Amino acid sequence: MNMINKITHLGLFVFSVMLVASCEDMRENRHENVSHSDDTAQRAHGHGDASGENAKSVVCIMQALNRSTHEITDGIILNDFAKIEASSYAIAHHDPIAKDDLDALFEALGPRKDAFITCDKKVHDAAVLLNDVAKTKKMEEVVDTYADMIEAVASCHRDFKPTTGQS
Ligand code: HEM
Numbered sequence: 001m002n003m004i005n006k007i008t009h010l011g012l013f014v015f016s017v018m019l020v021a022s023c024e025d026m027r028e029n030r031h032e033n034v035s036h037s038d039d040t041a042q043r044a045h046g047h048g049d050a051s052g053e054n055a056k057s058v059v060c061i062m063q064a065l066n067r068s069t070h071e072i073t074d075g076i077i078l079n080d081f082a083k084i085e086a087s088s089y090a091i092a093h094h095d096p097i098a099k100d101d102l103d104a105l106f107e108a109l110g111p112r113k114d115a116f117i118t119c120d121k122k123v124h125d126a127a128v129l130l131n132d133v134a135k136t137k138k139m140e141e142v143v144d145t146y147a148d149m150i151e152a153v154a155s156c157h158r159d160f161k162p163t164t165g166q167s
């Protein structure tokens with residue numbers, strides 16, 4: 001590896017560490033403001049404890065979902081069913097959204113909150129199904145289910161990201 005390559009690799013590594021650290025910082029900051037007495041957001045979203053240790057900002061969760069989605073694509077291309085199974089599991093069981101973030105999201109959505117939850121459930125259910133299908137090692141069904149999941153994600157983003165998105 002020549003010097004320029006080494007510097008580029010080092011730069012990318014440092015950038016990745018900073019990105020992860022910035023998500024962790026956000027989590028810490030938000031966690032301080034999280035109320036432990038109100039679990040409304042948790043019940044609405046249905047993905048675990050919104051005021052617990054693992055609660056993260058929406059953006060951090062989306063970035064993790066995106067990484068898992070890339071892993072699934074890798075698994076499909078490389079015929080690696082274990083990878084597909086693990087990544088779809090990670091999507092289906094992603095960390096909860098911190099209560100402050102979820103409250104802000106729902107406030108921005110107003111009466112469209114229920115439609116958002118329905119859309120989120122569609123993606124969640126597709127990820128659960130994909131996890132099951134991956135265990136059968138039938139690639140055609142994996143690809144179909146994956147396509148359904150991505151279609152649902154695109155629809156959620158089209159309908160809600162312009163209203164609530166910070167980026
Ligand atoms: C596998 C599933 C999903 C993937 C891979 C994914 C990916 C992403 C990515 C990469 C972002 C941009 C994050 C950033 O700014 O750095 C994002 C933002 C967003 N996504 Fe998703 N997403 C998924 C599921 C969903 C679902 C199910 C919903 C809604 C029902 C949703 C709604 C949103 C919203 C509202 C934002 C904007 C967040 C903000 O900027 O505050 N996403 N998503």
